Structure formats: C-alpha cells, structure tokens
Amino acid sequence: MALWDTQVLCLMFLLTGAVSQRVIYSDPVCGVRGSTVTLPCTFTPNTVAQDGGEVLVEITRVLWCQNHQICQGSTPTVYDNTLLNNPNNPRYRYLGDTKGNCTLQISGLKEEDDATLRFRMEDEQKLSFYAGQPGVRLTVDDETQMKILSSRDGELERGEAVALTCTTECSFHQLEVTWFRDGHALPYTGPSLHLGPLKAEDSGNYTCDLKNTVGTLSHPFSLNVEAGEEEQNPHTDCCSVPLIVGVVVGVLLALCSLILALCIIRRYSDKNQSAVREEAGPKPDDDVSSNVQQGGAIEAEDDVSYAPIQFRARSQARPVEEADDAIIYSSVVGRG
Ligand SMILES: *[C@@H]1O[C@H](CO)[C@@H](O)[C@H](O)[C@H]1NC(C)=O
Numbered sequence: 573m574a575l576w577d578t579q580v581l582c583l584m585f586l587l588t589g590a591v592s593q594r595v596i597y598s599d600p601v602c603g604v605r606g607s608t609v610t611l612p613c614t615f616t617p618n619t620v621a622q623d624g625g626e627v628l629v630e631i632t633r634v635l636w637c638q639n640h641q642i643c644q645g646s647t648p649t650v651y652d653n654t655l656l657n658n659p660n661n662p663r664y665r666y667l668g669d670t671k672g673n674c675t676l677q678i679s680g681l682k683e684e685d686d687a688t689l690r691f692r693m694e695d696e697q698k699l700s701f702y703a704g705q706p707g708v709r710l711t712v713d714d715e716t717q718m719k720i721l722s723s724r725d726g727e728l729e730r731g732e733a734v735a736l737t738c739t740t741e742c743s744f745h746q747l748e749v750t751w752f753r754d755g756h757a758l759p760y761t762g763p764s765l766h767l768g769p770l771k772a773e774d775s776g777n778y779t780c781d782l783k784n785t786v787g788t789l790s791h792p793f794s795l796n797v798e799a800g801e802e803e804q805n806p807h808t809d810c811c812s813v814p815l816i817v818g819v820v821v822g823v824l825l826a827l828c829s830l831i832l833a834l835c836i837i838r839r840y841s842d843k844n845q846s847a848v849r850e851e852a853g854p855k856p857d858d859d860v861s862s863n864v865q866q867g868g869a870i871e872a873e874d875d876v877s878y879a880p881i882q883f884r885a886r887s888q889a890r891p892v893e894e895a896d897d898a899i900i901y902s903s904v905v906g907r908g
C-alpha cells in the first residue's frame with residue numbers, strides 16, 4: 573500500500589515535470605524571398621528536485637531543425653549552439669539564450685527555408701531533452717505582389733498631404749522598396765512615401781516594387797491632385813484680363829474712329845460754310861450780320877453734321893441773291 577502510494581506520487585511528479593517543460597512558438601510566419609524574418613519563441617526547461625525544492629534543469633544545448641518531429645540524433649540542424657559560428661547555415665541567427673528565449677532570425681530568405689521549424693533543448697548529460705510541438709510554419713513567398721495603400725480617401729487638393737504605403741501580407745523586412753510615378757523611378761526608398769504639400773505635378777500613376785526581387789511590382793495607384801479654389805481664381809483672372817483689355821481697346825478704337833469721323837465732317841462742313849460765305853459775298857454794310865453768322869458758327873462747335881447740308885439745301889432751294897438777311901437767318905436757325 574505504501575509502495576503503491578509512492579509509485580503514484582512518483583508518476584504524478586514525472587507527469588508534472590513533463591508538463592512543466594514547454595516551448596511556445598509564434599503564429600505562422602511569411603516572408604518575401606530575400607527578406608529577414610524573426611521567429612519569436614520562448615521555452616521553459618524541465619525541473620528537478622534538489623535540496624528539497626524544485627529547480628530548472630540547466631540547458632546546455634539549444635538547436636533548431638526543419639521538418640522533423642523531435643530533431644534528435646543525426647537530424648540536420650539549421651542552428652546548433654554547440655557548433656561554432658553555425659556552420660550549417662550562417663543565415664540562421666539565434667537571438668535567444670539557454671534560459672528561456674529561443675528566438676530565431678533568418679536573413680536572405682530562400683525557397684529552401686520554407687519549412688516547419690522546431691526547437692530542441694538538452695541538458696549536459698542528455699537526461700533531459702525536449703522538442704517543442706507543433707513547431708512554427710515558415711512560408712517563403714517568392715512572387716508576392718505589393719500593393720499601395722493611401723492614408724487618404726477621396727479627392728486630394730493642392731497643398732494637402734498624403735502618405736502612400738507599399739505593403740504585402742508577407743514580411744519584407746530588410747528589403748528596399750522602390751517607387752515610381754508614371755514608370756519613372758522616384759529618388760526615395762522606404763515603405764512609406766510621404767507627399768505634400770501636394771502640387772498638380774504630383775498627379776500620376778504610382779507603383780512600388782521590392783528591389784532585387786521579381787514579380788513584386790504593385791498595381792498602379794492613381795493619384796489626382798484637384799486644383800484647389802486658390803488655383804481656380806487666378807485661372808479665371810488670367811483669362812478675363814485679355815477680355816477686359818480687348819473690350820477697353822475696342823471701345824477706345826470706336827471712340828477714336830468717331831472722333832476722327834467728327835473731325836473730318838467738321839472740316840468738310842467748315843469748307844462748305846466758307847464756300848457759302850464766299851458765295852454770299854462780303855458786303856460793306858453787312859458787318860453786323862457777318863458777326864452774327866460767325867458767332868453762330870462758333871456756337872455750332874458741337875453741332876451735328878447734317879446742319880450745313882440742311883443749310884446748303886435751303887440755300888440751293890432759295891436763291892442766294894434773294895436777301896442777305898434771309899441767308900443769315902437760315903444759317904443761324906440751321907445751326908441753332
Ligand atoms: C527574446 O529575445 C529577442 C531578441 O533578443 C527579444 O527581442 C525578445 O523580446 C525576447 N523575448 C522575450 C520573451 O524575452
């Protein structure tokens with residue numbers, strides 16, 4: 573009975589010990605070929621009874637292997653801390669320790685890295701060893717298409733700012749991003765392209781790509797910078813200025829023509845008038861009437877053009893010799 577109890581206790585202790593050691597992996601990781609990925613990982617070593625208490629087994633060997641359930645024996649490893657400088661695969665770097673961190677970093681991802689990886693720990697005497705399940709799935713994407721996300725929806729106006737982000741579901745850490753506008757490379761590398769204050773020239777079709785990789789060029793992202801109100805007004809002004817100038821010039825030309833026409837007509841009418849005066853003939857006793865006539869001519873400075881014609885018509889209809897007074901009268905009336 574006492575022996576059975578001890579056996580049960582012993583079994584329970586073993587089970588508890590087995591449960592206490594564990595490895596916790598991250599969710600599946602996806603990386604673009606050529607990039608650097610990190611596989612977060614933590615572990616807890618087994619415990620042993622010592623001095624009436626429980627202490628953690630001292631782990632001296634930590635290793636990672638691909639596609640093997642327990643990574644034991646001669647299974648090839650991608651990392652093994654007992655081998656100097658990890659000759660198996662220098663691209664695999666152990667960022668962890670022998671206490672509880674088993675994080676692994678892989679750079680320059682290749683297709684051969686696409687695997688399920690497991691971590692194994694061992695103590696000095698190999699009395700305690702353990703490979704964590706289920707492992708971590710690492711996927712290497714060698715033809716991922718990048719896509720561009722915009723920080724802003726809808727229309728963009730001049731002077732505003734926008735950030736375009738080049739991204740993909742898979743990690744592309746350590747890979748350089750290249751940007752293009754309408755197929756021309758932009759002098760900027762980085763996952764986020766900040767534009768602003770926006771100018772009309774920023775409009776175009778943007779694409780991004782990962783350097784030194786194939787098949788990653790994104791679909792074009794069309795960016796349209798609308799002319800803001802501050803831009804529309806000068807535009808209107810620019811077109812209305814020639815219009816105004818045209819109108820002004822036209823009006824001036826019309827005025828000039830009118831003035832010219834008036835001058836010509838006036839000169840013509842003056843000629844006619846002098847002709848009429850000469851016809852009437854200067855008489856010695858007619859000085860007063862002659863003055864009146866001249867005064868009338870001065871008064872008629874602003875007169876209309878057909879007044880002399882009217883005068884002439886009358887003078888023709890009526891014989892000039894009829895009477896000097898009549899001529900003077902009609903002249904004054906015609907011009908008044
Ligand atoms: C494990 O080590 C890595 C690299 O030093 C570190 O980034 C991470 O935070 C550590 N994890 C824990 C749980 O301490």
Ligand SMILES: *[C@@H]1O[C@H](CO)[C@@H](O)[C@H](O)[C@H]1NC(C)=O
Pocket residue numbers: 754775776777792794
């Ligand atoms: C962007 O692409 C679309 C369709 O491919 C095209 O209609 C448009 O003219 C392009 N814009 C520029 C600025 O090239």
